[in-house]
Amino acid sequence: MSGRLHPTDQIKMCEVHASETYEACCGDCQVPVCLTCIKEVHRKHPIGRIQDLYEKQKAETADELSKMKTQLKSEIIQRIKDFKNGEREIKNSHKNIRKKMKKQAQDFIDHISTILKEALDESTKDEREKVMEISQYTAEMESFEQNLDQLIEKFETLTESSHPADLILYRKRNSDTFKRLKFPEKINLTMPSFTIGHFNKSQNEHQFGKFTRGHISHLKSSDDSLQVQDLSGSKRVKSSTEKVSVLSVRSVKISETNPQKRELYHVCRDDRSAYISGYGPGIQLIDRSGTELNNINTDTEPSGLAVMQDGSLIYSDVYNKVI
Known part of the structure; x- marks a missing residue:
């Protein structure tokens, strides 16, 4: 065991008043203070022990550190x-x-x-x-x-x-x-x-x-949660030269994703997946089994869908008269 002092026993000079040491903490400002700090700035604030604020901040930091690790x-x-x-x-x-x-x-x-x-x-x-x-x-x-x-x-x-x-x-x-x-x-x-x-x-x-x-x-996630997109998982679009299977509307289960989308209007497919849209805003990307790969939000109901040669999706918005 080294002879190093415990953090709370160490002496720390005040950043504002270099000749004085920190003696306490301001409860309102949440900062360490020396005696002159208390007299000049914090005399009307609640004053507490450095140890108390330190233990609180240490616990919060330890929790965040654990999450990062x-x-x-x-x-x-x-x-x-x-x-x-x-x-x-x-x-x-x-x-x-x-x-x-x-x-x-x-x-x-x-x-x-x-x-x-x-x-x-x-x-x-x-x-x-x-x-x-x-x-x-x-x-x-x-x-x-x-x-x-x-x-x-x-x-x-x-x-x-x-x-x-x-x-x-x-x-x-x-x-x-x-x-x-x-x-x-x-x-x-x-x-x-x-x-x-x-x-x-x-x-x-x-x-x-x-x-x-x-x-x-x-x-892009709809929220700030930390989610990993597994590039080798089952939901990834697979490369294949097999014949495309026919999907029924039932297997797509549109209503489970959007209760208002009870009618299917548009289907645009390639060799591996398909974009679909129906009553109300939104476009779904599904694979051959009907599993949803992505859900694209749109302001209005799409009027038509198309997949470009490079795989990118375009759709028409008849209400705003734009592509």
Whole structure:
């Protein structure tokens, strides 16, 4: 055991009156004060012991520190892991797609070499763009982790080895530090795909097959709660070349999401998912089983839906006459 004094037994000089030590705390201002401070500023305020305010602030700080070490730290680690898993999935998907492309090209290599090169270049470009974008998100999350580690170190120092006044003053000046911790924006990955075409020398390049680029959508939570979007979970849109199953309105269960939406008007689909809308505002994104992947809020009832070639959604608002 070292001979270091307990924090409450240490001497701390007043920041306002350098020749005097902190002797008490102001109950109204929540700051340590010396005798001159009490006479000049705080004489009409309730004065208490430094020990009492210190113990209260220490307990609150310890609680926030525990949350940062457990909840925040573990969720950051998981998010970084998910982002890196998503990067590996993109690389594996593109690797498998290029194998399919090369195998298909062997049947008509004499007249398809130019088309094959364009398709491979597009796949490589899409892979490079998506990996770069995910790397940026990963870097943001790692930077957030570094800032969190610094804050954890700061809180540990304040609660374990600093003078009580240091903690009290820090809490006074930075009372909302923990509340201001915000995760970077979430993302959702849609894997690229390649649909094999049919060999026919008299046909154009579209008979070679259709390459669909991957898509990274930005997800914003409706509240400030800390939620991790699992890129490898069951709710992610899956990449597949299987035939699309027919979904019934019953399986979508629109009314459970919005009791007023009892009628389905619009369905706009691609190979993996579908956007739907009906009576009242709002657009749902569902997968083949009818599971809701996302719920998009709109001010008015959509008049029509469409999915662009890059996977982005557009809809018309007849009331405001805008797209």
